[in-house]
Amino acid sequence: MTLAEKLVEELNCEEVFRLHIGGFDIPIYESVVVTWIVMAVLILIAIFLTTGLKTQNISKKQAFAELIYEKLNAIVGATLGEEGKAYTGYLVTVLLYIGLSNIIGLFGFKSPTKDVNVTAALALMSIILVEAAGIYHKGIKKWLHSFVEPVAIVTPFNILDVFTRPLSLCMRLFGNVLGAFVIMELLKIVVPPVIPAVFSLYFDLFDGLLQAYVFVFLTSLYLKEAIE
């Protein structure tokens, strides 16, 4: 098997099984199955961390849970501001989901974010949330009017933004994960024993978490812009 074939195989997202619900024939791909694993891990950790909460004499576990809660809220809330507080929950969840998805490759799974459909879905949800929040906070009239701001001539670009923003979000995440993966595979073939481990720290761990942060940061930036 040549390197190219191996890469393509690694990149392909296999269909795992098919569901037959009513008249639909629904294929379930690897990325969805791994997403379920990621969800299960996150939810189990959340349940584990939030059992036996007390107000006084807290356990180390609870202190850790509260630290994570505060830090994550602070990270997302910093860009979102006071008006966007209602959206921190969603953004923190997305941050955790993308973060774990990006680094789950370390545990031998195929990252869901290596499937462009997953990143597309994330970007789609982001832009729907942003526009919906804009309509909710400003009202339809003002929301429509925001397309001709600051001057009428930028209207086409503003409309284009609605499509380019999710596209860039989607492609940035997908491209980064894919790129990191390809580079890591190449490194493993070219300089096998120790060196890939060092680079793995950057490409798998750091870059994975960074891209999760970038995705959430940009979404919260759009959100803030939309609700202001």
Added chain:
Amino acid sequence: MINIQFWSILWTVVNLLILVVAFRIFFFKPIGKIIAKRQEEADEVYAKATAKENEANELAAQYEQKVAEAETEKKQIIAEARKSADGQYQKILDDAKTDAKNIHDAAVAEANHEKSQIIASAKKEIADIVVDATTKVVGSKTGADIDSKLFDEFLGKAGE
């Protein structure tokens, strides 16, 4: 995988929505609640402490006032006591003075009285002696009464 598959996108959206709801239920709500509750408890404790402090300050002020009152009262009582003691002293002194004067006066009066008695008895005795002597000298008893009278007159004139 670069081909777009509708079902994968739909699944991911559904999964994400489920994850968001699950996280709200299992992570954000309980921790947010416990932090709010702790804040509430801390506020309560703080309010209680403030109330206690105020109470303590009030009590301290009350005690201080009471001590000051007691001090004034003490001074007043001492002043009164001193005043009454002075009065008593003066009275005793006055009484003593009066008594002493009375005693002195009585003594003087008695002494004078005794003196005059002594003088009177002395006069009488002298007169008797003189009469006796004269009687003896004269030898007659009859003339003695006359002479005694004469002598009295003489003495009375001489004493004046």
